[in-house]
Amino acid sequence: MIDFLGYLVIGCPILTLLVLSLTGLFQQPLPSIAVDRLTKTNVAIGLLASIGILIWMLWTGNRIRVLDLGNMVDINEEHLHFHLEFIFDRLSVPMILMSFVLIGVIGSFANIYLQADSGYHRFFLCFSVFLVGLIFAFLAGTIETLFVGWELVGLSSALLIAYFHERPAPVQNGLRVWAVYRVADAAFLAAAIAMHHQYGQGEFAKMTGSGVWPEGVSTLDPWTSFLFGILLLIAAAGKSGLIPFSGWLPRAMEGPTPSSAVFYGALSIHLGAYLLLRISPIFAESIMLRVIVVLLGASTAIVAAAISRVQTDVKSALAYSSVCQVGIIVMEIGFGWWYLALIHMIGHAFLRSLQLLRAPTLLRDYRSLENAIGGRLAHQPSPEISADAHSLSSRWYRFALERGYMDAMIDLYVVRPFCNLFHYFTRLEDRWMQFLSGETPVIREHYPTRGSNSVSDPVITASPGANRQ
Amino acid sequence: MNVPWYELVSLIPLIGALLLWRPMETGKARFICILLAGITLILAIGLELLAVPVNTTWIGLLFHQDLVHIDEFSRPLLPLTALIYFSTLLATVGHKAKNFSFSGALLGESLTLLTFSTDVLWLMVVLQCLSVIPIWFELRSRGRSTRVYTIHQVLFVFCLVLGGWLHTPNSVPSMSLSVSLLTIAVLIRSGAFPFHVWRIDLFEKATFGSAILFVSPMMGAYICLRWVLPSEPDWALHAISILSLATAVYAASMALVQNDGRRFYCYLFLSHASLVLVGLELATPIGIAGALSMWVSVGVALTSFGITMRCIEARIGRIDLGNYYGLYNHMPTMAAFFLLTGLASVGFPCTIGFVAGELLTESVIAYSPWIGCLVVLATTLNGIAVMRAYFRVFTGTKHVTSIPMRSQPEEMFAIIAMTLIILGGGLYPQPGVESRYRAAVHLLENYQRIPHPSGHADPQAQHSIPADRSASEL
Numbered sequence: 001m002i003d004f005l006g007y008l009v010i011g012c013p014i015l016t017l018l019v020l021s022l023t024g025l026f027q028q029p030l031p032s033i034a035v036d037r038l039t040k041t042n043v044a045i046g047l048l049a050s051i052g053i054l055i056w057m058l059w060t061g062n063r064i065r066v067l068d069l070g071n072m073v074d075i076n077e078e079h080l081h082f083h084l085e086f087i088f089d090r091l092s093v094p095m096i097l098m099s100f101v102l103i104g105v106i107g108s109f110a111n112i113y114l115q116a117d118s119g120y121h122r123f124f125l126c127f128s129v130f131l132v133g134l135i136f137a138f139l140a141g142t143i144e145t146l147f148v149g150w151e152l153v154g155l156s157s158a159l160l161i162a163y164f165h166e167r168p169a170p171v172q173n174g175l176r177v178w179a180v181y182r183v184a185d186a187a188f189l190a191a192a193i194a195m196h197h198q199y200g201q202g203e204f205a206k207m208t209g210s211g212v213w214p215e216g217v218s219t220l221d222p223w224t225s226f227l228f229g230i231l232l233l234i235a236a237a238g239k240s241g242l243i244p245f246s247g248w249l250p251r252a253m254e255g256p257t258p259s260s261a262v263f264y265g266a267l268s269i270h271l272g273a274y275l276l277l278r279i280s281p282i283f284a285e286s287i288m289l290r291v292i293v294v295l296l297g298a299s300t301a302i303v304a305a306a307i308s309r310v311q312t313d314v315k316s317a318l319a320y321s322s323v324c325q326v327g328i329i330v331m332e333i334g335f336g337w338w339y340l341a342l343i344h345m346i347g348h349a350f351l352r353s354l355q356l357l358r359a360p361t362l363l364r365d366y367r368s369l370e371n372a373i374g375g376r377l378a379h380q381p382s383p384e385i386s387a388d389a390h391s392l393s394s395r396w397y398r399f400a401l402e403r404g405y406m407d408a409m410i411d412l413y414v415v416r417p418f419c420n421l422f423h424y425f426t427r428l429e430d431r432w433m434q435f436l437s438g439e440t441p442v443i444r445e446h447y448p449t450r451g452s453n454s455v456s457d458p459v460i461t462a463s464p465g466a467n468r469q
Numbered sequence: 470m471n472v473p474w475y476e477l478v479s480l481i482p483l484i485g486a487l488l489l490w491r492p493m494e495t496g497k498a499r500f501i502c503i504l505l506a507g508i509t510l511i512l513a514i515g516l517e518l519l520a521v522p523v524n525t526t527w528i529g530l531l532f533h534q535d536l537v538h539i540d541e542f543s544r545p546l547l548p549l550t551a552l553i554y555f556s557t558l559l560a561t562v563g564h565k566a567k568n569f570s571f572s573g574a575l576l577g578e579s580l581t582l583l584t585f586s587t588d589v590l591w592l593m594v595v596l597q598c599l600s601v602i603p604i605w606f607e608l609r610s611r612g613r614s615t616r617v618y619t620i621h622q623v624l625f626v627f628c629l630v631l632g633g634w635l636h637t638p639n640s641v642p643s644m645s646l647s648v649s650l651l652t653i654a655v656l657i658r659s660g661a662f663p664f665h666v667w668r669i670d671l672f673e674k675a676t677f678g679s680a681i682l683f684v685s686p687m688m689g690a691y692i693c694l695r696w697v698l699p700s701e702p703d704w705a706l707h708a709i710s711i712l713s714l715a716t717a718v719y720a721a722s723m724a725l726v727q728n729d730g731r732r733f734y735c736y737l738f739l740s741h742a743s744l745v746l747v748g749l750e751l752a753t754p755i756g757i758a759g760a761l762s763m764w765v766s767v768g769v770a771l772t773s774f775g776i777t778m779r780c781i782e783a784r785i786g787r788i789d790l791g792n793y794y795g796l797y798n799h800m801p802t803m804a805a806f807f808l809l810t811g812l813a814s815v816g817f818p819c820t821i822g823f824v825a826g827e828l829l830t831e832s833v834i835a836y837s838p839w840i841g842c843l844v845v846l847a848t849t850l851n852g853i854a855v856m857r858a859y860f861r862v863f864t865g866t867k868h869v870t871s872i873p874m875r876s877q878p879e880e881m882f883a884i885i886a887m888t889l890i891i892l893g894g895g896l897y898p899q900p901g902v903e904s905r906y907r908a909a910v911h912l913l914e915n916y917q918r919i920p921h922p923s924g925h926a927d928p929q930a931q932h933s934i935p936a937d938r939s940a941s942e943l
Contacts, residue, residue: 024801024802024805025802025805025885025888026885027801027802027881071899072824072898072899073824073898073899073902074899075755075758075902075903075906077754077906077910078754078755078906080755080828080831082824082827118798122801144827147818148818148819151817151818152818152819155812155817158856162860162864165795165797165860165863165864165865166795166864166865166866166867167865167866168793168865168866171793171860171864171865172860174860175853175856175857175860178852178853178856179853182849182852182853183849185849185852186845186846186848186849189830189845189848190841190842190845192827193827193830193831193834193841193845194834194838196827196831197831197834197835418722418725418726419726422722422723422725422726423726425719425723426723426726426727429666429669432666433617433666433669433670436616436617436620436666436670437614437616437617437670438614438616439613439614
């Protein structure tokens with residue numbers, strides 16, 4: 001029975017995705033009412049099944065249930081297995097409950113918000129990809145299962161940021177976010193493969209010990225713990241917008257409000273923190289790793305708090321507030337307060353979703369409040385900024401206004417030199433081919449010459465918050 | 470006398486090429502071409518599914534030796550090649566059909582299938598020398614300079630012929646020279662740096678379809694596995710592996726900054742083809758299994774990706790990735806297919822490339838973690854490049870046109886079939902991976918390159934010949 005509920009939790013989102021993608025492939029899109037009913041029904045069944053599992057856990061006192069779907073790939077001679085395994089435990093069950101609740105609410109919201117929009121079906125297709133990815137990621141018992149979910153979440157996020165795809169700005173921002181995600185994915189993949197190399201399989205239990213979360217005791221030595229931990233920390237930093245990757249979050253607000261709420265305010269942004277919680281027993285093995293986690297969380301929280309206070313639009317302010325909270329959650333994980341981090345994550349997700357959903361009607365809400373109380377709401381006075389440009393407060397203000405110069409530095413020291421170098425190689429190859437063929441190449445590409453600033457690569461020129469809807 | 474089924478697979482397209490040699494109305498030529506390519510595909514799949522044994526036939530007896538040698542490794546390459554040709558020909562519609570050489574395509578298919586059906590060196594040399602000719606005529610007929618292509622292919626043919634001629638196991642110096650020459654031939658044919666410019670030239674000057682069909686079967690890797698790997702010393706393996714890895718990273722980086730759509734595709738393909746070579750040159754069961762899996766994945770996913778780009782070209786002309794085209798609203802299915810095939814090629818989960826990429830990366834990490842990081846880097850860059858191309862072609866603006874751009878029924882058929890293969894291979898990878906692993910072990914056993922527990926090949930096995938071949942075959 002309990003396994004049947006587990007299959008329902010996993011199967012319902014997959015069914016939604018299958019129906020929506022197959023009807024799309026055969027160019028027979030469902031009417032919007034059918035899409036709405038399909039999504040709601042499957043989310044409701046998934047939620048009820050999750051509640052059923054929670055009740056079973058509380059009733060029986062059993063704190064873990066493993067759903068083993070067998071090996072996706074099995075090469076016995078090499079002791080290599082890609083195992084598909086889902087774990088229902090004290091960490092994953094609250095997370096999937098939260099996911100189903102939030103996704104259900106926001107799906108209903110989106111059904112009205114995007115009704116008659118030309119991208120309605122596209123939104124719900126990405127929405128279902130996201131849900132499947134999230135359920136896989138939260139329930140994953142092996143690192144490869146988590147990687148599948150991780151990638152699906154990344155893909156659906158990038159496509160939803162570019163949802164309003166008839167304008168270049170959302171598309172540029174979608175690409176930028178995808179690029180950051182790919183860097184995080186690379187670190188994740190390296191960790192997954194390193195784990196396979198070490199153990200021949202990817203069960204988290206191999207890394208975190210066989211105890212029920214969070215009581216597992218890692219079997220890794222400090223150095224291996226540090227190596228895995230650092231790789232997964234980079235992956236988590238990319239996904240959760242920790243520094244130096246924080247710049248992607250305001251860009252993500254280019255997407256429609258429901259996706260901003262569910263993906264970046266509530267669920268997607270916590271995926272990195274969830275990953276750290278899942279592997280938390282290995283932190284006990286390496287004090288250096290814990291120090292790095294705490295420092296990264298603290299610096300992210302401080303910088304994001306400063307940046308959020310100088311934003312001039314509500315969604316960007318909320319985005320950086322989210323980053324600030326995630327920074328604090330990461331700190332809590334570093335200190336070993338894992339239950340606190342879990343509760344903080346769930347509370348923050350609900351609060352931020354509500355704020356983001358209300359963001360488009362913020363002015364109307366203010367007016368309603370002011371009408372109700374019959375006067376103006378009290379406004380917090382702006383802090384004094386020194387007129388001296390070199391004073392600490394002015395520097396700090398500029399730093400926050402420029403969003404910590406993080407995107408600018410990545411552009412200046414990574415993206416631009418990379419593009420310049422390979423544009424240069426392209427020109428060299430053109431000359432070499434011209435020399436060999438004795439003719440001028442027919443296709444002339446408009447690459448910027450040395451010293452030119454007209455680099456047209458979207459990875460460079462994407463602007464956060466431009467043309468927001 | 471046994472029915473020469475495997476010979477038939479290769480000869481049907483050859484008959485088609487001869488039929489279509491004389492000028493013919495485009496629609497009729499296309500119909501005959503697709504029909505014969507379809508029959509070839511069905512036959513190749515049937516032989517694979519029914520596991521029809523390879524027997525001596527009258528064709529083999531004509532030359533007093535068994536010319537056909539199909540083993541666990543080459544068996545799936547026949548349906549794969551037939552599928553690549555069939556889907557490309559099926560998706561040749563509109564004005565693309567008028568400029569396309571159907572007879573040349575069928576001739577190419579025949580030569581490719583024949584090459585995959587044999588491991589006899591002199592026959593492979595002859596077939597490979599012949600295979601470069603149709604493209605040369607196509608380039609000339611289009612009034613473009615053939616010099617870049619000619620220089621590289623002449624060098625390739627020279628190295629191949631001389632390497633084949635010197636391939637005498639009794640003489641160590643001669644064998645060393647032969648292996649070196651064959652290695653250079655492999656590097657040229659695979660487009661490894663610095664021999665890659667002919668591929669860029671080819672994609673710019675030939676028809677897109679011909680260029681895809683010429684590079685997709687990855688003939689360089691086949692020659693490498695059949696004739697270079699068995700006799701190559703370890704230092705040479707490592708050198709080629711590192712050169713291929715450098716090509717993979719370089720090509721991935723170049724793909725990311727290209728504005729010309731064909732160049733972008735060329736670099737993307739080059740990067741993946743180089744990764745296949747990296748895996749092969751590791752000479753470990755898991756490395757070769759990863760490389761062979763990636764071979765299949767690249768064959769299916771990247772060829773489909775190229776076909777999609779070609780379908781888009783047929784509607785809007787050459788793609789300039791410096792511009793936004795905003796085609797999504799006109800061709801949503803094509804957009805989804807473009808993204809799916811692109812992501813499959815970079816090893817996205819649930820697609821055919823995922824397990825292949827993981828196996829390959831794992832084997833490289835086992836060899837050297839730092840080199841493994843470079844494979845991950847190449848994959849990451851390719852992933853960004855694919856998404857960039859998707860956004861450029863399908864989004865960013867509103868494309869206004871009065872011409873219907875929806876997919877044709879033939880294109881839809883090809884899209885649906887390839888989608889099912891890509892997802893099917895991704896969701897149920899075990900049979901494919903198992904088959905490729907068995908093939909890898911079989912090859913290494915034959916080549917007496919059974920790795921030591923440390924993961925390195927047996928040095929005693931250097932300069933050995935395949936165990937299942939007699940000296941007379943050589």
